[in-house]
Amino acid sequence: MSTATQTRTRVPVEDRSLIQQSLTVVWRNLLHIKRMPEMLLDVTIQPVMFTLLFAYVFGGSINTPGASYREFLLPGIMAQTIVFSCFVVAVGLTNDLAKGIVDRFKSLPMSRASVLVGRSVSSLIHSSLGIVVMAITGLLIGWRMREGVVNALLAFGLLLLFGFSMIWFGIWVGSLMRSVEAVQGFMFTVMFPLTFVADTFAPTEDMPSWLRVIAEWNPVSALTEACRQLWGNGEAAPPDAQFPMQHPVIASIVWSAVFTLIFAPLAMAAFRRRSRD
């Protein structure tokens, strides 16, 4: 190829759909995970460690009616893992923004939405991997799904739906923060209370009554309770529990929808603002 003539000829450009472009971004993000497997620590070693610590250290002293503590614990850990998917997306986005990769993408004739869609999809894949790791760990230590295939899959579906809504929160935070350190500081401060003041690791019945109300209205509790019911990991919530605990599946869907409706516009506006100047 002679460069002199080659470079000046018109290059054949095909129109790519949003989906194709998003998939290219997903491919790139997954390559990152492949090159830096330690990125997966948060969905592998970490939750496994949590599971084992809780199951064997606290397990004996927490009373869980209708199921062993390990069965009770697994849906909670899975809910926590999926909530943390917003962490993954925020860190990835902040990194790309700080390193100028987003600018590079934006200077191309491609849909700007595909940067976000690609980021969301790869984060969901990332977190789903965590769910698979959790499920295997759970099966090894005695957790079972007892309510049939449909219900079992429905629970996994709810986890993904909730994860999708949290990703918008992650994009919002990632677009607002200037450094990965800031994202980490903020996310830890928000995520730990959110995932601990809930029925994830201990039943809400034994909490002080004011805290119990907060915990039972916590969307993470609804998600955890929904998974427990769909997998048969314990008794249904007692009659004095708050409304979302009585209808956890519906509540999880509603919470996911509400989060998406609130955070998707905020996230897109913040991303647009951040990447405009």
Add this chain to the structure above:
Amino acid sequence: MMRISPDMTTGRAAGTGQTPAVEAIDLVKHFGDTVAVDGVSFSIPEGSVLGLLGPNGAGKTTLVRMLTTLSRPTSGTGSVSGHDILKEPAAVRRSMGLTGQAATVDELLTGRENVRLIGRLYGLPLQYLREATDELLERFRLTDAADRLAKAYSGGMRRRLDLAVSLVAAPPVLFLDEPTTGLDPRSRVELWDVLRGLVRDGTTLLLTTQYLEEADQLADQIVVIDRGSVIAAGTPTQLKDEAGKASVVLTVKSAADLHRAEQMLRTCSPEVHVEEASRRLTAQADGLGDMTRIADAFSSSGIAVDDLGLKRPSLDDVFLHLTGRRAAHGDANESDETATTEVV
């Protein structure tokens, strides 16, 4: 002190009926109360190089970001390859490549993957992309490192990869924001060669730089901006002429001749400066004609001369002249542009 030559603002190419490759029309950008760019206009004829010269914070990057559709102007507009940056951003993005200030290569991807990623996002057909990638890696001497992670690349290699990525769709216009910042002198010269090659192939370049030497080396036209405004524009030679007269620099062999040499120079030039320690005399001169006269006078006078040369003002002097301040310097060594003539 606006000093814009008329052919720059109206667009030289416009006069010949051609659309300029890049045009900035009264671009303004405010960030809150700060005015980053304050009404900048210029145009770049197709196939030529415009150097946007200015110190840190002058507004160069903001200008590039507006022209490349990354940032929306507060007012004013511009065009790339005839496409309006506000009305047809997609067409603008199709006809340009951008190499940002920090080399924005993806560190966790290999060199080859970096090129392929951007090519796929452009929508290049796979077969074409495969060939174009190989050709680009070859051209930028990255074939051996093609399958190594960009993380392991040196600064110069990163810049070359960044350029290769920007060129994957062979855009007719290329924006380079401080392409050699942070490079060692050797890599810088290498990159200049690459850029000259692109220009030979017909690519239009807009290049921002803090290095006066770089603009001098590469640009056909230079626009000097400071604090968001154009303070001068023209060819490198025009700018240097503006900064004042040239001078003849003469070194005598023996310090004993200094006084006589000074008196001889005074007959040709109104202003003579003597540095005794280095036996050097500097005399204001009009150009080569003056220098030849001085050379003739000395060769018949019997004063032994070590060195005689014409020193024209560097772009650094231009900047000092225009702003009253020194330009921010990197480690680029300014060459003094001394046309040295041996005197027998």
